Amino acid sequence: MRFREMVQRHPTLWLTWSLVLLAHLATEIVVGAESRDVWGISLKGILLAITSGGALAWTRGRHVAITGLTMMLSLLAMAAPLLIEPFWRWGTGTGHPLEVQLLIGFRNLAVVLLFWACHPRVERLAVLSSLFALLFCVSTTPDLSLVAVSGVYLLIGVCWLSTVYWSALKTEYVVGQQARAPWLLLSCLSIVLLLSVSLLALPTESRTRMLQGFLPSSGGTGRADDFARAGVGDGNALVPGTERAMSFAPIEEAPFIEGQEPSLYDVFQDTYGEPKPPKKSDRAIALPPELFTPNHHRMAEAKKSGKTFTLERRRRENPGHRHLQDTPSRAVLHLVGRVPVHLRHTTYDLFDGYEWYPEALSPDRARQLSVVDLKGTPWIRWPMRSLEHDIFHTEPHALRVLNIKTNRVLSPVNLLGVHIDLCDRADLFRWEQQDILAMDRKTLPGMTVIHLQSHLLDEHRLSHETHTFFSGAPELLALPRGSEMESLREIADEWTADCRTKWEKVVAIRERLRAEYIHDPDVIVPDDCENPVAWFLRDGKRRTDYLFASAAVLLCRSQGIACRAVSGFYASPENYDPLARQTAVEPEDIHWWAEVSLGGSNWATLETTPGYETLQPRRSLLASAWIYIKRGGWLLLVYWPISLAVGLLGLITVQQRDRIESQLLTWRWRLLHDRPGVREHVGPLVLNSLKVLERKLQLAGTPRPACMSFGRYLRSGLLEPERVGVTPTDLHTLSRLSDWATYSCSSRPVVDVEVGEVRRVCRKLILSTRVNRSVPRQTAVSLNSINETRS
Amino acid sequence: MTKATADQGLLSRFHRVLNYDFCPWANRWVYWMKQPLVGMATVALTAAICGMFVAPQAWLLFAGLLLVAVAGLAWPAATIRGINARVHFDQAWCEEGQTTQIRVTIRNRLPLPAWGISLSGGVPGQEVLVSFSRVNGLSTSQYVWSFTPTQRGVYPEKSICVQSGFPFGVWTARRDVQVDGQLIVFPKPVELDAVPDIGLTGWGDDIYSDRRTGDSGDVAGTRAFRQGDSLRSVHWALSARMSRLICLERQAVLHTSAVVSLDTAGANHGPPGPDSSLEWSIRIFAGICRELSTQGIAVRADLAGESILLQPGQHGMRRLLHRLAHVPRNGTAEVASPSARTSDGNLRIAVLTERSVDFTRGPRIVLLTDGFGAERAPASRFPMESNWREGMSQRIVLHGPTELTSSLKREWRRLCHAIS
Structure with a gap:
């Protein structure tokens, strides 16, 4: 009976109690997430339910007042976890991470406030605290049971809102009315809402944006927490890979699981098709004998191990990649940094007319790797012979290997250094090719972030320099011998006839190839083709990227420019995810291009395939502005009807700016002061209306004289009452109110008048003041004219 | 005992500090934050941030809150757009505390019933006037609203709105209603049962x-x-x-007359409300006038800058009450106290507060504004208060509404004897 009375007198109290209990349950689930102690959580929940329920009934009967004790207890309950934690850690050796302490604090606050919940404002605060506690719980642990708790919380919360609203109604003053709430309707509505939420497809895979950790225990802030629940930090809790195979660590000994990641060979096969079997008849072209003999052994070895790349390939059967179809994300790499970027995997120097041979590493030219400490992080660096000319910019990138089996560090050209967290030993790396760095292990550890620094060529500056290209090694200048090679040289001569420097020749070849040929990945070299590169240049226009690269290399070499072909990945700007701020590199992004030697260990990327771009250095502000202006102008020309319409609209806007401003002022005034239900005092209404009126008068060309107060202006007759549609008495009243609102320190109006009446008069005045362009603008009204008006 | 008191004092000080309004000027910009929708929006925003940056499960709460907010915004808006209400004040006047019947006609143009509709505004100090649990769809319903005004005045003071926040009350849609007529609520005079013995003045009829x-x-x-x-x-x-x-x-x-003056200046009274010093001054003033008039004394009532000669009988009293009902709730702008007028030899009784300017002699009923509707301030802050209290036989000092029932009659009798 007593319980029923209580429910009738304060119907929301037990709903509040339920909400707080749910928040407590969610908190306990988070706190006990690791131990999975279901019985402990349940027992605590039941104990709190009984205790708080009893206390609630006791306090409800006595209507406990809000005093300083309430405030003190609330603050103490909230701060208690933070205060107790050091002693707890000292005493028990266990502890809670900071986010859990804060969470418990919120829960405590809700529980304490429950005892004063008979006061509506405390009750609302208790519910809000419990809601925040639940939200943080849900955000902290991906436990499915929390989703169920959230659903129940939502259901009870909706009931709580409805009950609060219904209990605030004053239905008892209506004679003969039965104040029954539509509980059935409200229940149905709650269930429909819950079902709607449960049917929503939530992005459970990952968060939309990645942020650096902002809580000490979540990693990323540089601080370690022994009691962190999870995170990617490098604290003491990070278990070495030797102990737990599922952990990841950038150390050599980590026994990474043998995965199903595709090797680069697989990706080449899938993308370009399998190589055709070698012909039995002799080839029409071959390497020059002076190069063939010293490189014979290397070529045979490369061929045997399948590291060569032949231009004669079969048509690919399945454009998809069978290795990656069943994975949710097809990305093999994630790249953070500016794109497009050419990530090099293999460089090729020897070309026998059909087949490319990977560049060999000569031990005497291998550069010594060393560890350099840069701003507290260990970088693997090597000596660089940089050019004297200031044509390079340093460009940082970060790479995360996801789904590819290779030990090579996929990097842009002119790599300066490599950094992997915790990796401070140079002997973990080695040179795989002349400019290709690799980790001294079978594959790169998955999910490891590799930071790269490279030199980016500024082509604009290079074109101004009369730079001398080194000839390079004979392999980089070698042209195969054959019947059609001479015609290839003639083509190159023709394309570069007007060029003075070697770089101009490179640019001319590049532009010609990009302009006159089309990239088509499905085209293959025909079976009866004697010279694939000549066929590329002579017959047809649609070719694959390795043919573009091969042609570019041979054309440049025919002009005495040392260059080589490169295979790797092209990180396309199209795959840039602006939310994650990273670029996904997929198997389809496998690509071929050429590199031109600039001397020493410096190279320039030569991208001749249409549709592919090279990364340019960051522009200065002025240069960027100029480019945007040019692009904008071009867009204006292309979409000239829209440009014309926008221009005309702009002209009309400028010409009619006074009218537009006047109308906007009117709308704003009506929105703020003249809509149904708005309640305000006379003072602000009069002042704001006068401000609007003054500006409108200025726009209308009849401004209020500077020597007149507004009250005097209204009384002066300059505003004709008949014209604006108000009576002189109204105008006089408004003038008195204007003086009062402007100058009086009293908050009581001098005239006892309804706000609605004042609003009506102000509305008339504001609406009747219109911009009339036929009236010349007036900056001031002379005193004589005022006196004349008065008389 | 001393320690316990000190602890209580510390706690109350703590309570006062935490509840002190340090920047009242900013209230107009922050009071909107008390709306339920703002709280919900804050949590929803936090949930979205958590969902975006921390854990995608938080989107669940965000979606739930968003749905509740959308339903809580759209439903009241649709309900109010389909509702037309009209309030008929059939009775012209009544007295404070007297229940009067007001007709309310509500037309629902929507096919669905409208639940939880309320009338608001028009009565100071009352957010919600009356609520109607259900108005059937596509119908016009008439209700009788039992209205008991607690304060004199002319009702409605401002426009009355029909509002709805159903089903969740997170946001309330409003619309003005059409009001027919008005209700004038007279102040309820306090009951007094004594009259001061006043000397003959030599004028008037045989009374x-x-x-x-x-x-x-x-x-x-x-x-x-x-x-x-x-x-x-x-x-x-x-x-x-x-x-x-x-x-x-x-x-x-009786050939006697008395001048009863009332200080209605808003500056001399505390904040408005049914128990404010102004309202109680008016009730006491009306009670004195009624008592004197009943006893045949010619009464001249001075209030709000005008002087009303009370006609004998009910008509004169009603005229005075009518005038009193029209005194603004915040008081009049006139600052000078009416008792400062020149005396003509009649008995002058003044009802005023400790803030009033008073330089004439005669019986006074002084209301201390701090006790009426406002939190009592420390006595030391108001030296005037002690002056009013000390040795003034022709004065009644009232500290609050609670004293009115207990000591006003007694003190009034004492005052009458003192005058006699």
């Missing part, structure tokens, strides 16, 4: 007092003979029966 004895009018009673009594007043038959001289007492002729 006899029920309480004062004299030589005219009807026989009021008998008493023992006193030296100086006229022999014509001796009741001889009764004297013979009682064996001593018994005199007849007759009614006294």
Whole structure:
């Protein structure tokens, strides 16, 4: 009976109690997430339910007042976890991470406030605290049971809102009315809402944006927490890979699981098709004998191990990649940094007319790797012979290997250094090719972030320099011998006839190839083709990227420019995810291009395939502005009807700016002061209306004289009452109110008048003041004219 | 005991500090944050941030809150757009605390019933006036609203709105209603049962007092003979029966007048409300005027810068109450107290506060504004208060509404005797 009375007198109290209990349950689930102690959580929940329920009934009967004790207890309950934690850690050796302490604090606050919940404002605060506690719980642990708790919380919360609203109604003053709430309707509505939420497809895979950790225990802030629940930090809790195979660590000994990641060979096969079997008849072209003999052994070895790349390939059967179809994300790499970027995997120097041979590493030219400490992080660096000319910019990138089996560090050209967290030993790396760095292990550890620094060529500056290209090694200048090679040289001569420097020749070849040929990945070299590169240049226009690269290399070499072909990945700007701020590199992004030697260990990327771009250095502000202006102008020309319409609209806007401003002022005034239900005092209404009126008068060309107060202006007759549609008495009243609102320190109006009446008069005045362009603008009204008006 | 008191003082100080309004000027910009929708929006925003940056499960809460907010916004808006309400004040006037019936006609143009509709505005201090649990769809319903005004005035003071926040109350849609007529609520005069003995002024008609004895009018009673009594007043038959001289007492002729003044200046009163000093001043003022008028004293009422000569009978009193009902709830703008007018020799009774300017003599009823509707401030802050309290026999000082029922009558009687 007593319980029923209580429910009738304060119907929301037990709903509040339920909400707080749910928040407590969610908190306990988070706190006990690791131990999975279901019985402990349940027992605590039941104990709190009984205790708080009893206390609630006791306090409800006595209507406990809000005093300083309430405030003190609330603050103490909230701060208690933070205060107790050091002693707890000292005493028990266990502890809670900071986010859990804060969470418990919120829960405590809700529980304490429950005892004063008979006061509506405390009750609302208790519910809000419990809601925040639940939200943080849900955000902290991906436990499915929390989703169920959230659903129940939502259901009870909706009931709580409805009950609060219904209990605030004053239905008892209506004679003969039965104040029954539509509980059935409200229940149905709650269930429909819950079902709607449960049917929503939530992005459970990952968060939309990645942020650096902002809580000490979540990693990323540089601080370690022994009691962190999870995170990617490098604290003491990070278990070495030797102990737990599922952990990841950038150390050599980590026994990474043998995965199903595709090797680069697989990706080449899938993308370009399998190589055709070698012909039995002799080839029409071959390497020059002076190069063939010293490189014979290397070529045979490369061929045997399948590291060569032949231009004669079969048509690919399945454009998809069978290795990656069943994975949710097809990305093999994630790249953070500016794109497009050419990530090099293999460089090729020897070309026998059909087949490319990977560049060999000569031990005497291998550069010594060393560890350099840069701003507290260990970088693997090597000596660089940089050019004297200031044509390079340093460009940082970060790479995360996801789904590819290779030990090579996929990097842009002119790599300066490599950094992997915790990796401070140079002997973990080695040179795989002349400019290709690799980790001294079978594959790169998955999910490891590799930071790269490279030199980016500024082509604009290079074109101004009369730079001398080194000839390079004979392999980089070698042209195969054959019947059609001479015609290839003639083509190159023709394309570069007007060029003075070697770089101009490179640019001319590049532009010609990009302009006159089309990239088509499905085209293959025909079976009866004697010279694939000549066929590329002579017959047809649609070719694959390795043919573009091969042609570019041979054309440049025919002009005495040392260059080589490169295979790797092209990180396309199209795959840039602006939310994650990273670029996904997929198997389809496998690509071929050429590199031109600039001397020493410096190279320039030569991208001749249409549709592919090279990364340019960051522009200065002025240069960027100029480019945007040019692009904008071009867009204006292309979409000239829209440009014309926008221009005309702009002209009309400028010409009619006074009218537009006047109308906007009117709308704003009506929105703020003249809509149904708005309640305000006379003072602000009069002042704001006068401000609007003054500006409108200025726009209308009849401004209020500077020597007149507004009250005097209204009384002066300059505003004709008949014209604006108000009576002189109204105008006089408004003038008195204007003086009062402007100058009086009293908050009581001098005239006892309804706000609605004042609003009506102000509305008339504001609406009747219109911009009339036929009236010349007036900056001031002379005193004589005022006196004349008065008389 | 001392320690406990000190602890309580510390806690109350703590409570006061935490509840102190340090920047009242900013309230107008932050009070909107008390709306339920703002709280929900804050949590929803936090949930979205958590979902975006921390854990995608938080989107679940965000979606739930968003749905509740959308339903809580759209439903009231649709309900109010389909509702037309009209309020009819059929009764012209009533007294404070008296229940009056008001007709409310609500037309629902929507096919769905409208639940949880309320009327708001028009009555100061009351957010919600009356609520209607259900209005059937596509119908016009008429309701009778029992309205009991707690404060005198002209109702509605502002426009009345029909509002709905159903089903969740997170946001309330409003619309003005059409109001027919108005209700004038008279102040309820306090009950007084004594009149000061006022000397004759020599003017006026033959009006006899029920309480004062004299030589005219009807026989009021008998008493023992006193030296100086006229022999014509001796009741001889009764004297013979009682064996001593018994005199007849007759009614006294009243040719007296009194000026009762009321300080209505808003600056001299506390914040408005049913229990404010102004409202109680008006009630006391009306009570004095009614009592004096009932006893046949010619009363001139000074209030709000004007002087009203009270006509004998109900009509005069009603006219005064009508005028009092129209006194602004915040008081008048006039700062000068009415009691400062020049005296004409009549009895002057003033109802005023400790803030009023008072430089005339006569009985005073002084209300201390701090006790009426406002939190009581420390006595040391108001030296005037102690002056009012000390040794002033012709003054009644009232500290709050609670004293009105208990001590006003007693003090008034004392004051009447003191004047006599």
